[in-house]
Amino acid sequence: MYGIDNWGAGYFGVNRKGNLVVRSPENENLTADVREVIEDLRKRGINTPVLLRFPQLLVGQIRKLQTAFKRSIKEYGYEGDHLCVYPMKVNQNRAVIEEYLREGSRYNFGLEAGSKAELYAALALEQAKDSLLVLNGFKDRDFVELAFAGAAAGKNVVIVIEKMSELGHAISFAEKISTENPKTKLPMLGVRVKLYSKGSGKWEKSGGEAAKFGLTTTEILEVIRQLQDAGRIDMLQLLHFHIGSQLTDIKRIKNAMKEAARTYSKIRQMEIDIKYLDVGGGMAVDYDGSRTSFESSANYNAQEFANDVIYVIKTVCDDENVPHPTIIQESGRYLSAYHAMLITNVHEEIETVVEDIDPLSIDEDDPQVVKELYDLRETITAKNHREYYHDALEHREELFTMFNLGLISLEDKGKGEVLFWDVCEKADQYAQQKKYVSEEFDDLRRLMCAKYLANFSVFRSMPDNWALEQLFPIIPIHKLNKKPSEYATLCDITCDSDGIVDKFVDLHDIKPVLELHALTPNEPYYLAMMLVGAYQEVMGNNHNLFGVPHEAHIYIGEDGHIIKKVIAGDTLAEAVSTVRFDAVQLHDQFRRTVMKKIKDGSLSSSEGNDLIEFYEKQADGYTYLSPNNGQ
Numbered sequence: 001m002y003g004i005d006n007w008g009a010g011y012f013g014v015n016r017k018g019n020l021v022v023r024s025p026e027n028e029n030l031t032a033d034v035r036e037v038i039e040d041l042r043k044r045g046i047n048t049p050v051l052l053r054f055p056q057l058l059v060g061q062i063r064k065l066q067t068a069f070k071r072s073i074k075e076y077g078y079e080g081d082h083l084c085v086y087p088m089k090v091n092q093n094r095a096v097i098e099e100y101l102r103e104g105s106r107y108n109f110g111l112e113a114g115s116k117a118e119l120y121a122a123l124a125l126e127q128a129k130d131s132l133l134v135l136n137g138f139k140d141r142d143f144v145e146l147a148f149a150g151a152a153a154g155k156n157v158v159i160v161i162e163k164m165s166e167l168g169h170a171i172s173f174a175e176k177i178s179t180e181n182p183k184t185k186l187p188m189l190g191v192r193v194k195l196y197s198k199g200s201g202k203w204e205k206s207g208g209e210a211a212k213f214g215l216t217t218t219e220i221l222e223v224i225r226q227l228q229d230a231g232r233i234d235m236l237q238l239l240h241f242h243i244g245s246q247l248t249d250i251k252r253i254k255n256a257m258k259e260a261a262r263t264y265s266k267i268r269q270m271e272i273d274i275k276y277l278d279v280g281g282g283m284a285v286d287y288d289g290s291r292t293s294f295e296s297s298a299n300y301n302a303q304e305f306a307n308d309v310i311y312v313i314k315t316v317c318d319d320e321n322v323p324h325p326t327i328i329q330e331s332g333r334y335l336s337a338y339h340a341m342l343i344t345n346v347h348e349e350i351e352t353v354v355e356d357i358d359p360l361s362i363d364e365d366d367p368q369v370v371k372e373l374y375d376l377r378e379t380i381t382a383k384n385h386r387e388y389y390h391d392a393l394e395h396r397e398e399l400f401t402m403f404n405l406g407l408i409s410l411e412d413k414g415k416g417e418v419l420f421w422d423v424c425e426k427a428d429q430y431a432q433q434k435k436y437v438s439e440e441f442d443d444l445r446r447l448m449c450a451k452y453l454a455n456f457s458v459f460r461s462m463p464d465n466w467a468l469e470q471l472f473p474i475i476p477i478h479k480l481n482k483k484p485s486e487y488a489t490l491c492d493i494t495c496d497s498d499g500i501v502d503k504f505v506d507l508h509d510i511k512p513v514l515e516l517h518a519l520t521p522n523e524p525y526y527l528a529m530m531l532v533g534a535y536q537e538v539m540g541n542n543h544n545l546f547g548v549p550h551e552a553h554i555y556i557g558e559d560g561h562i563i564k565k566v567i568a569g570d571t572l573a574e575a576v577s578t579v580r581f582d583a584v585q586l587h588d589q590f591r592r593t594v595m596k597k598i599k600d601g602s603l604s605s606s607e608g609n610d611l612i613e614f615y616e617k618q619a620d621g622y623t624y625l626s627p628n629n630g631q
Helices: 034-043 055-076 094-107 116-122 141-152 164-180 217-229 250-268 302-320 332-339 368-379 385-404 410-432 439-448 463-468 572-577 583-599 605-620
Strands: 012-014 020-023 031-033 050-053 082-087 110-113 133-135 157-161 188-192 236-240 276-278 326-329 340-350 450-454 474-476 486-491 514-516 526-529 550-557 560-567
Touching (some): 020 034, 020 550, 031 034, 031 550, 034 050, 034 560, 055 094, 055 550, 082 332, 094 110, 094 332, 116 141, 141 157, 141 164, 157 236, 188 217, 217 236, 236 250, 250 276, 332 340, 368 385, 385 410, 410 439, 439 486, 572 605, 583 605
Parallel strands (some): 031 560, 082 326, 110 133, 133 157, 157 188, 276 326, 450 486
Antiparallel strands (some): 012 020, 340 450, 474 526, 550 560
């Protein structure tokens, strides 16, 4: 029902208790029960929403990627190497970066920074001696100077030229440093080529001739000319391209590889010793498990990607009789998406369809339209359900018209609404029994579905779902051995009508509703938003000042889960500080307001002091809803 085996990449499953489990990449028999993790966190005072981070899954993805390229290099007799640089923009969280470097350093994997802030952080991190620090994005003089400082400190820095002014800064600093101290290590330079080829999916516009980044052929030739004139052509070591994120179609990738490999080859034939070909990022995550070119999927796996990259580049280079380059890859989404999930509780159900009423409450004094709706409810069958549904729609319009004209009472309108929804519910039940369900009944099911109020902010924790309609798998973490009885959409707790999730992953389509279990009083019901480890944390915003949720780092061991680290989420004071309110100042202002009430006799001194104490205690509270109904 939830497609775990399709999108889970082997990392997730269900145990005999019906609970969601996370498997260790090293040994699939070692698992962590997510429900047990949440219960342990609750005992520590950590309530949902909480982001669970499984660093071992990050390690698993690094190894999958390295293994795939290693196998391809051997199979095709490729004479170059393969390296990876992790784009910090995908998830700049310190725990993620350090775990990546801890494992990636075994393969000389490095980092990619696209801003001064990211470079500032990266320069202090310990990387493998032979790894690269690739710098993309637009750069001013300060950015370039900081890059030169990193190279002087021993880092293998590569400044990728995005516009001509950056080249001028680089040549200027190189001349200055070489004059002052010829032994100082200089950074390498790269050029980002603007390919004709485009990617596929939501980020298709990242590539092609109208792309934001990259140099034209004429500009690349000008870069080469200026470096030759300055006697610095030896600094040019890398050719880079990027055609978009979440590339869904392998054919588009192969076309781009051919074009880039040809460009690399032509530059090499100009007797320029470029060593690296950076193929950018974009390796897709199959969020819906369909293995198609759909925008939330991918019609290839890691091995096929590696095979095509290695084969295409080797073929072109052999044809042009140039050395095989070391391939640099920036597949941050693929590496980090799987390792994190957001767990939230369903706080309650938002009523859409009114409950049934006692048939005896219908009497002779009721308006004719109410009686007719009652008759439809009592006589609807599998054979007439479509006709009666259409009749019910007409009667509802008549009901509203009569009410607006003052011809029926509020009680009559209420009875009519209840009866209308009863007819709809029965019609839907009969419609779903048919082999083919018509579109109008699909719309009806969407309208009638339950609305579960989930204790999280879409804008904070799944911004791509709100902004780009990116699909993420959503699944209960328990009761997975029990058949769901409800169809539901999710509403977050923000004061925004866009704060909903009403599109869900499915193997063959996009589901407008999600199969969930009925809520039980005084019993928590938890949902997991899966594969949110790439981009979602760093791009989440402060809508309604819902802050960063709690975070827990989970290790999967011989005896189940180990909670290695817990980081408390934002308090109210921390949340308001993001918009430059100071908690101490707010407390002083509130205190003055209360003191005025005490002075004019509206409040006693004890009442006022209690108010002040209560208000000030709220500063340490969690920005999300408190546990409710046993949750």
